Amino acid sequence: MRVLIVEDEPYLAEAIRDGLRLEAIAADLAADGGAALESLAVNEYDAVVLDRDIPVVHGDEVARRIVEQQLPVRILMLTAADSLNAKVTGFELGADDYVTKPFEMRELVMRLRALARRPAEGAPPVLEFAGLRLDPFRREVYRDDRYVALTRKQFSVLHLLIQARGGVVSAETLLERAWDENADPFTNAVRITISSLRKRLGDPAVVQTVAGVGYRLADPDRDPDRDDASGAAR
Known part of the structure; x- marks a missing residue:
């Protein structure tokens, strides 16, 4: 897998990146929504770990553009917004999964692998x-x-x-x-x-x-x- 981590808190972003790398998941970082859109335009990713409350371009807008452009990437929203309404909104924006902070790294890894397991149309899972x-x-x-x-x-x-x-x-x-x-x-x-x-x-x-x-x-x-x-x- 190759994952884009969109998170404006540098220590958390680096911790996620290092944790994913230990699981052989290649991970790049974007500190704001603008940088995320630039990376998505030039690189192929299997998933985006997307914080909603990020600068320049809000995470919700990043999700909207991914859906509008039909980019072949899964969206996992990782955010402190843990209310039911926030989760519903996230899924309506196009999120494939939603994880709230604080979180366990092991759970994040398993959720990303579960997203990667979802096959493209016509492709066998094995x-x-x-x-x-x-x-x-x-x-x-x-x-x-x-x-x-x-x-x-x-x-x-x-x-x-x-x-x-x-x-x-x-x-x-x-x-x-x-x-x-x-x-x-x-x-x-x-x-x-x-x-x-x-x-x-x-x-x-x-x-x-x-x-x-x-x-x-x-x-x-x-x-x-x-x-x-x-x-x-x-």
């Missing part, structure tokens, strides 16, 4: 491709019915590759979607994660390097044109 089965909500991966234990980052990268269903995903896209905006664009984190993911998934190798382009999942039994992907990631 993804299957090339002998792999990935359950985003339970965070489980199986290869030919064999459970594969993955780190949080390996899981995030595999999730993106299996969603592409054999299409090539660039290293830049993996870095943008599985990490966050503070990731060093010159880091070798993607290459290292791909290499370790290959080892976890075992032989025959299913993660293929497309030289100079990116990475893809290739079914070893059905793709006669695959190159040798058994070595270290390039």
Whole structure:
């Protein structure tokens, strides 16, 4: 997941961001509604954690614009306004979920994962491709019915590759979607994660390097044109 946290209290915003990162959820920060709209215009997010009472552009207006522009992002309102009327108004504005302050970090994480589990139209909640089965909500991966234990980052990268269903995903896209905006664009984190993911998934190798382009999942039994992907990631 990649989440935008819209919160004008810097200590709280950073605490949420750090808590999400510990759960392998990439998180960016916006301190006001204007900055939030700018980030939404240039980045793809799975969810927005939105405080309603924020400067420049009010959180309610941010929610309205998300709905009006039909942005493919879930809205989780996180606010001190805990009355029933406030909650009703939040949902009427387009919120998918509503959490009041103070809150438990574990609950926020589970609510975000529940939002991410809601599939796009026609997409199955459990993804299957090339002998792999990935359950985003339970965070489980199986290869030919064999459970594969993955780190949080390996899981995030595999999730993106299996969603592409054999299409090539660039290293830049993996870095943008599985990490966050503070990731060093010159880091070798993607290459290292791909290499370790290959080892976890075992032989025959299913993660293929497309030289100079990116990475893809290739079914070893059905793709006669695959190159040798058994070595270290390039």
